[in-house]
Amino acid sequence: MPPTATGGDLFLLVIADVHYVGQADYTPPVTSRRYHLGRELVRRAVDLARGRTNLDAVLIMGDLVDNGNAPGADRDFAAIRDEVGRLGLPMLWVHGNHDVPAETEAGIVGGGPSVVSIRGYRLVTFWDRYDEGDRAVRCEDDFARLKRISAEALGAPIVALQHNPIYPRIESGYPYMLTNSDDVIAAYSAANVVLSISGHYHPGRPATKRGGVVYVTSPALCESPFPFLVVRVHGREVEVREHCLAFGSDEGPVDDCHCHTEFAYCGEDVAAGSVVARARDVGLRRVCLTEHSGQLYLRAEDYWRYAFITEPDSWLRARATGAARMAAYRGTVTALRSPSVRVGLEVECDGLGRLTLADEDREGWDILLGAVHTVPELLFASPDPRTVEREFMRITESLVSGGIGVLAHPFRLFDRGKMRVPTELYGPVAELLAAHNVAAEINFHTHRPDPAFFGRCLERGVRLSLGSDAHALREVGHLRPHLDLLASIGATGDPASDPQPRSSASSSARA
Numbered sequence: 078m079p080p081t082a083t084g085g086d087l088f089l090l091v092i093a094d095v096h097y098v099g100q101a102d103y104t105p106p107v108t109s110r111r112y113h114l115g116r117e118l119v120r121r122a123v124d125l126a127r128g129r130t131n132l133d134a135v136l137i138m139g140d141l142v143d144n145g146n147a148p149g150a151d152r153d154f155a156a157i158r159d160e161v162g163r164l165g166l167p168m169l170w171v172h173g174n175h176d177v178p179a180e181t182e183a184g185i186v187g188g189g190p191s192v193v194s195i196r197g198y199r200l201v202t203f204w205d206r207y208d209e210g211d212r213a214v215r216c217e218d219d220f221a222r223l224k225r226i227s228a229e230a231l232g233a234p235i236v237a238l239q240h241n242p243i244y245p246r247i248e249s250g251y252p253y254m255l256t257n258s259d260d261v262i263a264a265y266s267a268a269n270v271v272l273s274i275s276g277h278y279h280p281g282r283p284a285t286k287r288g289g290v291v292y293v294t295s296p297a298l299c300e301s302p303f304p305f306l307v308v309r310v311h312g313r314e315v316e317v318r319e320h321c322l323a324f325g326s327d328e329g330p331v332d333d334c335h336c337h338t339e340f341a342y343c344g345e346d347v348a349a350g351s352v353v354a355r356a357r358d359v360g361l362r363r364v365c366l367t368e369h370s371g372q373l374y375l376r377a378e379d380y381w382r383y384a385f386i387t388e389p390d391s392w393l394r395a396r397a398t399g400a401a402r403m404a405a406y407r408g409t410v411t412a413l414r415s416p417s418v419r420v421g422l423e424v425e426c427d428g429l430g431r432l433t434l435a436d437e438d439r440e441g442w443d444i445l446l447g448a449v450h451t452v453p454e455l456l457f458a459s460p461d462p463r464t465v466e467r468e469f470m471r472i473t474e475s476l477v478s479g480g481i482g483v484l485a486h487p488f489r490l491f492d493r494g495k496m497r498v499p500t501e502l503y504g505p506v507a508e509l510l511a512a513h514n515v516a517a518e519i520n521f522h523t524h525r526p527d528p529a530f531f532g533r534c535l536e537r538g539v540r541l542s543l544g545s546d547a548h549a550l551r552e553v554g555h556l557r558p559h560l561d562l563l564a565s566i567g568a569t570g571d572p573a574s575d576p577q578p579r580s581s582a583s584s585s586a587r588a
Contacts, residue, residue: 087196089236090126091306093138093276094297095119096175097157103147110299112143114358115153117551118298119160121322122305124551127164128521128558129320130307133195135161138276138295139173139240151177155185167193172204173240173277174211179204190219192226198310199230203239205255212252213241215261227268234271234313242275244292245285253278265290271313284317291315302360324360324554332363333554335423335446335485335518335544340368340406342377345549349410352553353418359554365419365444365544366410371433373403373422386453389428396435403438411441419443423485425450426472432479439480446518446544447476448485455494465491466499473506477513483542484510486520487530493523503530511537519559522546532566541568 097115098105105112126132141157142150154177161168170186172179183189193200201223205213227235243261247253255261265273266288273292281296281304293315296304302323309316324331333356339348349366356364372380374392384391395401410420421444424434432447452468454460469490477484487506491498507530510517517534519526519541531541541563547553 085196085311087198087236087310088130088133089274089306089308089310090123090130090132090135091138091274091293091295091308092119092122092135092161092298093281093295093305094140094173094279094299095157096140096143096297096299097153098143098147099153099156100149101142101144101147101153102149103144105143109301110143110297111301111303111358112299115141115299116156116160118303118322119157120551121303121555122298122320123161123164124555125320125322125557126305126307129561132164132166132307134167134169134193134200135164136200136238136274137161137168137170138238138274139171140175140276140297141170141173142177143175145175145177145181151181151185154182158185167195169193169200169202169238171202171238171240171276174207174213190222194233197233199226199233199235201226201235201237203237205239205241210252212256214256215239215258220260220264223264223268223270230269232269234310235269236272236274236310237265237270238274240275240277242278242282242292242294243273244287245282247278247282262288262290272308272310272315274308281319284315289313293317301358320557322359324556326360330362331360331554331556331560332365332543333361333545333547333556334363334365334419334444334483334542335367335520336364336547336553338366338368338406338410340373340402340409341548342369342372342380343548347548347550347553349413351550352547353413355550355553356417361417361554363417363419364553365421366413367421367423367444367446367544368406368410370403370422370424370438373406374401374433376400383451383456385425385433386428386451386456389431392427392433393435396438407438407441414443421445423448424476424479424481426475426479428453430472430475432476432481444483445481446483446485447479447481447515449473449476449490451490455490462496465496466502469499470502470505474509477509477515481515483516483518483544485518485544486522486524486526486546487517488527489520489524492525498527500527500529503527503533506530507533507537507539510534510539516540516542518542518544519562520544520546521555521558522548522552526562528562528566531562531568535566535568 098112279297282294302321423446
């Protein structure tokens, strides 16, 4: 009987051994595991993989929590399920020795061992049984189940998923392997299994082929550098790529030059101290704390109605009356300054074209970002696109000539506003940046920047700055897309170093 045709490439996100401890009433014992980061690490892995690959399914390879018997572990398990569920993709789960009881897990994920058909492949999960010593065995019922699935698949290739490694053998006093793994190997070869994926063994094992089956053991997400896998299957061909959420010393220095704090009205769970800690977690050389100056001067309701544009002196009046939070912000971030922590501001232009930064507040910063978040024309019900473009250029020129070191998220205004991006302005903006020695920021926050603009910048000798624009801890150091963009335009050297503010320029406003 001829094999069933597959629907081309199958892309799988593989996450193993999260060992999450969030709400569970439990103190974990192994210090190398970042238990409390589990939910965030899953979110980061999902976001990074989704940005790089058109995924077909997400595979959770067991040990989602660290102690499934602890009170509250079921809530931790459900929290991870919800993070993965945001993708809206098929999710396949295997049961690990640390997980909640199998019947509890089945209730949370909507069923036990399963078989799912995707693009002509059969993805089959096995929930192997454990004894009190963590020894796992594949039951006879599961061997019979695989035979039935193989017969019904009519030659379609099968991907087998389980927690414990099958091959190659791991020599250890701890029982990593299935006790009857040799029987499983024989069954997989007979059943047209093309790929076997496991977890459990935290270092992981690269793809190894035996008996026509590719065996992969995914490394653990819970330990730095927080690895996960993206697997591509094409017929019987298998490609496995490991991605890491943390940057290694072999990758060169990486800086995140745009992170927000608890002073941001638009922040989620960010705080200056926790941003610095997360920067260390993900292996950044340097992080820059850069808060919106307009939000430090104005109350939230006034900032969000763009009072600094419609009432240009409003931010100055707020500072004069003591309503501003600039001093509090400065005190908080200055206490954290170090060779690996830089402090600064993200400034805009008010309705008169002045930087939203008073002379009295200008000194003492390591970095100044300038941003065009809106223009006066966009405050009207039916803005004229050509007027928006002219105002964008006018404000951009005011920013770069006003003493900033970095132009934040250039052209994001158009992308977020669902307007045509005026690519004809790429050259003029790059010329402005070059003339004033201002860096261009690569920024993927709610935006997909165009490599063509940054290519123009490189042609003119403009420095490039990497900024996550983090408004949540999970976004700090989320710079892999930025590095991908740099590679796509052939950038070399160290473009991620933080550009300095040009203190020689005078402020355009005084309180």
